[in-house]
Amino acid sequence: xxxxxxxxxxxxxxxxxxxxxxxxxxxxxxxxxxxxxxxxxxxxxxxxxxxxxxxxxxxxxxxxxxxxxxxxxxxxxxxxxxxxxxxxxxxxxxxxxxxxxxxxxxxxxxxxxxxxxxxxxxxxxxxxxxxxxxxxxxxxxx
Numbered sequence: 001x002x003x004x005x006x007x008x009x010x011x012x013x014x015x016x017x018x019x020x021x022x023x024x025x026x027x028x029x030x031x032x033x034x035x036x037x038x039x040x041x042x043x044x045x046x047x048x049x050x051x052x053x054x055x056x057x058x059x060x061x062x063x064x065x066x067x068x069x070x071x072x073x074x075x076x077x078x079x080x081x082x083x084x085x086x087x088x089x090x091x092x093x094x095x096x097x098x099x100x101x102x103x104x105x106x107x108x109x110x111x112x113x114x115x116x117x118x119x120x121x122x123x124x125x126x127x128x129x130x131x132x133x134x135x136x137x138x139x140x141x142x
Contacts, residue, residue: 012108016060022114023055026101035093043084062117063110074125086129095122 013019027048031037040046058073060066080086098118102111 010105010107010111013063013102013106013110013114016056016064016066018106019059019063020052020056022101022105023052023059025105026098027052027055029097029101030094033093033097036090036097039080039084039086039090044080059114063114074128077125077129081129088126088130091122091126091129095119 011018013022027040030040054069054071057066057069058071061069077086095118099115102114102118106114
């Protein structure tokens with residue numbers, strides 16, 4: 001007799017409530033993280049009740065064709081970069097935490113898409129902030 005109980009399969013990301021669970025768990029990890037947490041808690045001092053619904057809308061837009069997101073996320077990060085320079089390590093840590101949170105909670109095609117989209121965001125944005133292998137967008141102001 002097999003004494004190993006099989007873990008139930010993880011659900012895929014299907015509903016807005018799944019997005020909310022993912023975003024909430026991810027930001028719980030971010031706030032406690034020694035590499036990037038201080039950016040959110042000390043530098044930006046994020047207004048979580050305002051920020052979290054925006055993130056729900058953003059990820060719902062990307063993953064479930066939600067219609068409620070309006071914004072320019074890269075511009076917000078350029079503003080942050082002017083306050084506190086973002087490094088490749090910051091983007092790499094953000095990606096690791098996000099993908100790890102997806103893996104903790106979900107499995108399936110939409111979960112895979114979430115991890116890919118986070119990877120694409122991190123890898124596309126990283127050189128825009130750090131110089132990297134692309135043209136640096138941020139230039140010193142005169």
